[in-house]
Amino acid sequence: MIQELPKISTSLFPKSDFPNLLTAVNGQALAYLDSAASAQKPHAATEATTAFVEHQYANVHRGVHTLSQLATDAYELVRDQVKVVLNAADRNEIIFTKGCTESINLVAQSFARPLLQPGDEILLTELEHHSNIVPWQLAAEASGAKVIAARIHDNGELDLEDFKAKLNSRTKIVAFTHISNALGTILPAKEMTEMAHAFGATVLIDGAQSGPHAAIDVQEIGADFYVLSIHKMYGPTGVGVLYGKLNLLEAMPPYQGGGSMIRSVSFEETTFAELPAKFEAGTPNIAGVVGLGATLDYIAGPNWNRDSWVRRVTEIGNYEAVVREYGVSQLAEIEGLSVYGDAEEMAGIISFTLKTVHPHDLGTILDQHGVAVRAGHHCCQPLMKRLGVPATARASIAAYNDLEDMDRLASAVIAAKEIFA
Amino acid sequence: MIQELPKISTSLFPKSDFPNLLTAVNGQALAYLDSAASAQKPHAATEATTAFVEHQYANVHRGVHTLSQLATDAYELVRDQVKVVLNAADRNEIIFTKGCTESINLVAQSFARPLLQPGDEILLTELEHHSNIVPWQLAAEASGAKVIAARIHDNGELDLEDFKAKLNSRTKIVAFTHISNALGTILPAKEMTEMAHAFGATVLIDGAQSGPHAAIDVQEIGADFYVLSIHKMYGPTGVGVLYGKLNLLEAMPPYQGGGSMIRSVSFEETTFAELPAKFEAGTPNIAGVVGLGATLDYIAGPNWNRDSWVRRVTEIGNYEAVVREYGVSQLAEIEGLSVYGDAEEMAGIISFTLKTVHPHDLGTILDQHGVAVRAGHHCCQPLMKRLGVPATARASIAAYNDLEDMDRLASAVIAAKEIFA
């Protein structure tokens, strides 16, 4: 894809903006290549969050006093920001959850479970993360529906023919990941959504890995639901996003009951609040949501808007592709090393195995060299089975990684190989 | 209860430990009397959390690399700490959720919903917060069970006779608040639990308000489930606790599906992980949980244990009772002011109305005097109906409040009265 590697001397996000990247691990400088599991946090956003907690904090949506109002304003402002990030049509389409996993469970329970009839089908893909499999299995079990998975090609690309062949009039839900966390494959989300809509299915897209690395336009894709995990977007833990089309969210029953999601409560009858409150029962992760806002500001710079956001994340995606390409070229020199995933469209993930060294041992040895990678099934056991490996080692690239991190990765892999020689 | 008011010159927790308390609001020093909605956070805990995020952060439970291990250790250590706070028998009885509301919904959906048969009863009290009503209504609706509420006396005390009379062999769940957030009433949790158990019912206790203000011993109470909201315990938002007896949690199906909560996943069959992982699907609020640990350290001091924890929170409860008593005595001087809730056992909450001034107006006027109280139904609409008021003003007291805050409250109320004279 990339014709000529540009010279990259420093990373797109300065490492010094992320204090944890400067931590010494096992006496080595850290080469953090596990951002697909969770990204490190910019100091500026942590600081802004602390400032909020220490100068504007109170509970939201309930109080007439000043702090409560300040906190509510800060919290709700972030809803507007996320609307821009996803290009949603309406701010009430943005629901804050505790993460991608909760967002998917919410849709599986409040949308799918009441809808599904025995014999109905939920179509997934072989690439899915457990968080985009198990919630559907639970809803299917409760309703007698079936979970089905579209196959992938050996290079990690989705087999679009098989996907198409598995769509039919019983297909009620289609759920797939925008970017595979285990391989890095980018799926043709718009095309798949159109195919699914042709059969009347409702489409949920798992954006856990696309959020931080690609421009997303839910209207252009046509997604019915789109979910994000903020801790993977350089933001705080315990925050997620559910985007849903207004008419779908409006028609859905609430997921959790509690404070803030009601209009009126009596022991005889309870009526529910409008969107988005209906799906945000209880005190939300106020500081986390405010921290998300500060993180978006860090990523896109002051006074960002839709245009500058799209430019920035496109730049990030391109940068990471360059770093990946370089890393793959370095690893390719190592005999016995296989990289999994070689689709046309790849995000910044390198999944690999080494003939003589088990991924778990590789993980430990790399760690001793200060190189943090993930080793295991990446919460994708069905995919591992499909690839015929128990596990892989995975280096995932973020905007703060650089070519040197790739060099460190390659030389640590060589060192591992030598131990087992 | 308190014979002689000790002289209190400084608060139990120094205000200067809580930066937000030093914020000027409307040009006035802040008298923050809304801790029952959410408590302010000690700087020491915020700082410790930042140190974690900036030096040890990674995702938990999945990685072989050093940061992942450090993060997992830090996260799991807090589970041991919470076990001590509640005096649970086993660390696997402690599940981290996003809040009290989620904890109750989890039990309502995973425990109650499969158990309940048409005609079964769920017994609550008239004191309950919407978060301890609506989840049960949702479970009851799905199963054909009925939600019933035990009455209170006019002084806000539970009518134990009525509670007893409403228990019967159809009562499957009994859920009640340990301390009323709207009135401050402390309920006889142990006695009520024993009464409920005599009919074979399972008991959930809502500890949202007891967590920060009272010593809790789930084994001594005999509670089957006990839930906490950490943001009310001076800790971060987006973290809650579900305590459940081991045998109950083990027998329950999972609530949400996703990463970490599985043993193995295939499209044909999925098996679930052991406790506590089974109920912690997806990436948890890692920084929030670590922040909880730091908050407990702040509250109880370094190297705390069960004994020193109990001593400390008992001291906090006693201190707050003294401040409350003083506040009530000041307010009692104001003609037309009525305090709601006058049970034998009261926590640090003062709920009141003023004849000539609507609580909402009172809230605004107090706020302009720098006094932050809540005005409204406190997410307790059935209780407001029972008391025959649309709303009350509520001053809630934490360990950082002092007698001067009470004086400020009383004089601001007098100012409000004058405006409407």
Add this chain to the structure above:
Amino acid sequence: MSWDLRDLYQETILDHQKHPRGKGALENATHTATGYNPLCGDKVTIQLAVNDGKIDEIRFDGEGCAICMSSASMMTVSLQGQPVSDAEELFQRIQKFLTANDESAAMEDIDTLGDLAALGGVRRLPVRIKCANLPWHTFKSAIQGEQSAKTE
């Protein structure tokens, strides 16, 4: 205080709160709607008798804070006997007055508002704007034939 509470609780407001005009039920109402503010529990019912495009009678009832109750009371005074089209136009002016971000835009029509100008104090307190606005939104719902309104 950086700002005087008397700006919010002006004499006019307190007067309408203590001596509400147009309060009570209306027999032969052609339009009725009830509005709620779920945040604070305020509740206002507006009843209208509209004939030939004119508001012959208007009444309010309900329970709420001083801002909400006096706003309702002043509203009945302003709308009583008005053509519906003028009432709707006044609704628009009130919206601009209470919610326009730009202070000078908000103040443009202040001279045409009479007693209603006393509601302007809420502009400084976003959380209370809903209180002032609840009767107006409820009126709007009533005239449009809806039965409930809210202000969030």
Add this chain to the structure above:
Amino acid sequence: MSWDLRDLYQETILDHQKHPRGKGALENATHTATGYNPLCGDKVTIQLAVNDGKIDEIRFDGEGCAICMSSASMMTVSLQGQPVSDAEELFQRIQKFLTANDESAAMEDIDTLGDLAALGGVRRLPVRIKCANLPWHTFKSAIQGEQSAKTE
């Protein structure tokens, strides 16, 4: 590196990994259990032929990292032909060796462990202790008549 990887991947470990002893299926097994490490996907099956309180035969099979596979291989060597009671006692010693918090307590019996002492490198890497321990827990499950084990 602050610590030498050769401490973890000692010659003994690498030798057992490359040339596993006791690997394969056992016919006429009296006890069988399979252990999983859900974290990394390691899977070990242990089969035993126990007669008159003695382990006549022991085999392992499965898939996993070097630590896990060599631990299993060494275990078959140590337990082959041993009385069950001795095997259970060795299980206890291994637990202490791998998991005792106190370093000197852990090291007490090191001289009695033979090749197994090579597993000691994992003590420095808590996340890898489970790898070394999985075969042992699976053995324990098998002898107790359970069919599955895990190490978390």
